[in-house]
Amino acid sequence: MAILVQKFGGTSVADAEKIRRAAGRVIEAVKKGYQVVVVASARGHQTDELIADALELNPNPSKREMDQLLSTGEQQTVSLFAMALHAMGYDAISFTGGQIRMLTDGVYTKARIMSIDASRIHKQLDSGKIVTVAGFQGIDENENITTLGRGGSDTTAVAIAAALKAEECEIYTDVDGVYTTDPRIFKKAAKMKQISYDEMLELASLGAGVMHSRSIEFGKKYNVKIHVRSSSEQTEGTIITHEVPQMEGVVVSGATIQKDMAKITLIGVDNKPGNAAKIFAHLARAKVVVNDIIQTEVSGAKANLSFTIGISDLPTAKEAVEEIKKEVGCEKVLARDDIAEISAVGVGMRNHYGVAEKLFGSLANAKINIDAITTSEIRISCIVDKKDAERGLEAVCTAFELDKPAEKRGKTK
Amino acid sequence: MAILVQKFGGTSVADAEKIRRAAGRVIEAVKKGYQVVVVASARGHQTDELIADALELNPNPSKREMDQLLSTGEQQTVSLFAMALHAMGYDAISFTGGQIRMLTDGVYTKARIMSIDASRIHKQLDSGKIVTVAGFQGIDENENITTLGRGGSDTTAVAIAAALKAEECEIYTDVDGVYTTDPRIFKKAAKMKQISYDEMLELASLGAGVMHSRSIEFGKKYNVKIHVRSSSEQTEGTIITHEVPQMEGVVVSGATIQKDMAKITLIGVDNKPGNAAKIFAHLARAKVVVNDIIQTEVSGAKANLSFTIGISDLPTAKEAVEEIKKEVGCEKVLARDDIAEISAVGVGMRNHYGVAEKLFGSLANAKINIDAITTSEIRISCIVDKKDAERGLEAVCTAFELDKPAEKRGKTK
Numbered sequence: 008m009a010i011l012v013q014k015f016g017g018t019s020v021a022d023a024e025k026i027r028r029a030a031g032r033v034i035e036a037v038k039k040g041y042q043v044v045v046v047a048s049a050r051g052h053q054t055d056e057l058i059a060d061a062l063e064l065n066p067n068p069s070k071r072e073m074d075q076l077l078s079t080g081e082q083q084t085v086s087l088f089a090m091a092l093h094a095m096g097y098d099a100i101s102f103t104g105g106q107i108r109m110l111t112d113g114v115y116t117k118a119r120i121m122s123i124d125a126s127r128i129h130k131q132l133d134s135g136k137i138v139t140v141a142g143f144q145g146i147d148e149n150e151n152i153t154t155l156g157r158g159g160s161d162t163t164a165v166a167i168a169a170a171l172k173a174e175e176c177e178i179y180t181d182v183d184g185v186y187t188t189d190p191r192i193f194k195k196a197a198k199m200k201q202i203s204y205d206e207m208l209e210l211a212s213l214g215a216g217v218m219h220s221r222s223i224e225f226g227k228k229y230n231v232k233i234h235v236r237s238s239s240e241q242t243e244g245t246i247i248t249h250e251v252p253q254m255e256g257v258v259v260s261g262a263t264i265q266k267d268m269a270k271i272t273l274i275g276v277d278n279k280p281g282n283a284a285k286i287f288a289h290l291a292r293a294k295v296v297v298n299d300i301i302q303t304e305v306s307g308a309k310a311n312l313s314f315t316i317g318i319s320d321l322p323t324a325k326e327a328v329e330e331i332k333k334e335v336g337c338e339k340v341l342a343r344d345d346i347a348e349i350s351a352v353g354v355g356m357r358n359h360y361g362v363a364e365k366l367f368g369s370l371a372n373a374k375i376n377i378d379a380i381t382t383s384e385i386r387i388s389c390i391v392d393k394k395d396a397e398r399g400l401e402a403v404c405t406a407f408e409l410d411k412p413a414e415k416r417g418k419t420k
Numbered sequence: 421m422a423i424l425v426q427k428f429g430g431t432s433v434a435d436a437e438k439i440r441r442a443a444g445r446v447i448e449a450v451k452k453g454y455q456v457v458v459v460a461s462a463r464g465h466q467t468d469e470l471i472a473d474a475l476e477l478n479p480n481p482s483k484r485e486m487d488q489l490l491s492t493g494e495q496q497t498v499s500l501f502a503m504a505l506h507a508m509g510y511d512a513i514s515f516t517g518g519q520i521r522m523l524t525d526g527v528y529t530k531a532r533i534m535s536i537d538a539s540r541i542h543k544q545l546d547s548g549k550i551v552t553v554a555g556f557q558g559i560d561e562n563e564n565i566t567t568l569g570r571g572g573s574d575t576t577a578v579a580i581a582a583a584l585k586a587e588e589c590e591i592y593t594d595v596d597g598v599y600t601t602d603p604r605i606f607k608k609a610a611k612m613k614q615i616s617y618d619e620m621l622e623l624a625s626l627g628a629g630v631m632h633s634r635s636i637e638f639g640k641k642y643n644v645k646i647h648v649r650s651s652s653e654q655t656e657g658t659i660i661t662h663e664v665p666q667m668e669g670v671v672v673s674g675a676t677i678q679k680d681m682a683k684i685t686l687i688g689v690d691n692k693p694g695n696a697a698k699i700f701a702h703l704a705r706a707k708v709v710v711n712d713i714i715q716t717e718v719s720g721a722k723a724n725l726s727f728t729i730g731i732s733d734l735p736t737a738k739e740a741v742e743e744i745k746k747e748v749g750c751e752k753v754l755a756r757d758d759i760a761e762i763s764a765v766g767v768g769m770r771n772h773y774g775v776a777e778k779l780f781g782s783l784a785n786a787k788i789n790i791d792a793i794t795t796s797e798i799r800i801s802c803i804v805d806k807k808d809a810e811r812g813l814e815a816v817c818t819a820f821e822l823d824k825p826a827e828k829r830g831k832t833k
Contacts, residue, residue: 023473023476023477026477027477057496060436060496060500061499061500061503063436064436064439064440064500064503064504064507065503065504065506065507066507068503068506069502069503069506071513072499072500072502072503072506072513072514073499075495075498075499075502075514075516076495076496076499076500076503078495079492079495079496082488082489082491082492082495083470083473083489083492085488086474086485086486086488086489087473087474087477087485087489089482089485089488090474090477090478090481090482090485090489091477091478093478093481093482093485094477094478094479100484100485101485101488103488103565105518105563106563106564150518150519151519152516
């Protein structure tokens with residue numbers, strides 16, 4: 008029998024009515040002949056409330072104890088979910104992460120999954136039960152409870168789908184799929200039928216926010232077909248999978264905007280071996296996460312070096328840069344927090360000419376100045392003034408016809 | 421190093437301030453040189469809220485899933501308790517029932533403890549940590565979570581004290597000890613310095629309500645000194661222990677009243693072998709818990725048989741009695757729900773004459789009619805009209821000087 012993993016996030020199980028609705032989704036799949044494993048998050052704001060309870064007692068709580076505390080939220084959801092299924096006439100059994108031996112490393116609050124005992128789940132499925140599993144959590148080899156960090160329940164779902172060789176892993180969420188861009192900014196954004204893991208990873212890391220990048224990496228590694236869909240509407244969502252041939256015809260799949268960022272530029276750094284390493288060692292020690300790095304040579308001996316960071320890291324980064332100036336030496340430091348990054352992503356990009364030209368041209372036509380440019384194999388990003396960001400995204404989306412489904416692009420022009 | 425187990429009930433850990441106060445008690449014990457194990461219940465009304473959540477989804481929830489759900493309440497408390505201790509500068513670590521391998525049988529919602537892995541707790545205590553353990557819960561041999569039923573956290577505490585050979589098991593509660601009788605009825609009730617397990621068992625089963633009888637049975641079996649004391653006041657409470665010589669001088673230690681009961685009397689039952697067994701088999705099948713049984717022979721061939729039950733079981737018991745009438749035959753059935761039972765309890769009773777006389781005399785002087793009488797080795801109980809119950813208890817308490825500490829009785833008369 009084919010196995011289906013269905014993951015429901017916190018908003019999809021926030022109250023009894025929503026749990027019943029989610030249970031209805033599960034029963035639909037059972038009626039289609041699937042063995043179903045449900046992975047659920049903590050209900051609504053439960054996790055936030057537990058964090059507040061903890062901080063009231065200790066402003067700097069132990070990570071082990073936080074995991075021990077927060078894991079209860081998912082445990083509650085899955086037992087309640089099983090009860091709801093019982094009430095609807097279906098047999099079900101709930102498990103904590105520990106009970107299915109979801110073994111992780113011992114890094115509390117951001118543990119990594121090492122193995123899952125699939126036999127415990129198979130045994131229950133084969134006895135006719137629906138299995139509900141607490142997301143976000145595991146245990147280390149000493150039976151301490153660990154949690155997987157942000158997006159952890161997605162990772163649990165994808166990992167279980169991999170371990171059970173499930174046909175598909177459905178991620179139920181409050182959006183009905185992955186869009187070509189943020190529909191709040193570009194109202195005509197189109198829903199994608201499918202997207203490759205690599206594109207989704209670029210979009211996730213750039214802030215598309217539908218799924219956390221770790222679960223997509225997991226899906227890519229273990230070849231899990233992920234289906235992002237709406238928990239409230241009966242529509243097909245977006246399939247995240249390996250590249251399929253028709254994808255290559257699509258040059259740009261999606262575009263994103265990232266606003267909460269800042270850029271620091273070191274002007275006139277001595278361009279000698281080891282200096283870049285020293286600079287980023289300073290930033291790493293200060294625990295500043297660096298996004299993009301852009302270096303340009305201004306003369307044989309000097310270079311300008313820019314890097315982008317989260318805006319909240321800017322004060323720390325500025326302090327680190329003072330140290331860097333002392334050690335490495337540079338003529339001037341510029342910091343900007345009034346910028347945003349517009350990116351176009353697409354696996355088709357690597358086989359097509361003219362993508363960069365079209366992107367830069369669309370921004371130029373809109374009279375938007377490009378401050379800096381950085382690229383990867385399937386992405387081109389431009390840093391622009393924050394005030395121009397939304398207008399810029401619209402220009403890019405229009406240029407690449409992101410208001411149309413992929414199969415209809417390039418046909419009306 | 422001597423080990424102390426401290427148990428805090430739900431009201432003693434209801435909010436951050438109360439958890440901090442409880443943590444203060446723990447730290448006092450640590451400063452006295454004890455290794456301390458904390459056992460805690462779910463905070464305030466958490467368990468009630470979770471039960472309401474469950475019933476909203478399923479009016480008849482699976483017992484396994486209820487245990488999975490409710491065990492989270494205690495898990496939250498002990499992780500928060502550990503965080504509070506950290507904030508106060510003490511090292512601590514929390515454990516679920518499963519993490520200390522509190523193995524139980526597989527009877528969900530009222531499991532019985534089979535074993536505890538004391539080495540896991542010793543290891544942490546010996547490394548200088550305070551250990552906080554979730555009360556009320558364990559796991560069965562298949563790692564399903566079980567709960568111990570009413571008074572379960574007391575049982576957890578006493579069982580851990582037994583397994584660790586603790587010097588004492590302190591039960592912190594909202595009363596400051598065990599009283600000779602209910603102070604809400606007999607205002608002059610005196611606090612007992614000590615009481616034997618057997619007396620406490622009679623008082624607990626008669627509804628004194630301070631501790632559940634299972635934990636006292638556990639204490640008796642494994643010789644755990646139990647100290648019932650106030651979580652808000654710095655006073656000595658009541659020690660529950662084996663009989664000590666001076667206890668024999670005390671004839672009656674305490675008196676109780678039980679109101680939520682009913683009595684059924686079968687008049688003119690054929691007095692032949694096997695009839696009593698048939699009667700109580702019917703009641704057992706109907707899941708009626710029978711308290712006292714009183715049989716009197718009215719002639720060579722006929723007997724009257726009474727039994728008392730909880731008042732909520734009366735409708736079910738009446739139905740069962742109809743079946744009994746058909747099978748066993750009896751002349752008449754009487755049912756009363758307007759009764760109460762007054763009991764005097766004391767280990768000294770068995771070596772003293774005149775206790776019954778004094779008890780009956782005190783009720784007679786108060787012009788209270790005795791409907792029925794039943795006794796055990798350390799208890800005499802009288803069934804009276806419910807309207808007379810409180811007045812009767814006062815008469816009994818006055819007769820046995822239960823307004824004075826045990827050592828002062830019989831000295832002023």
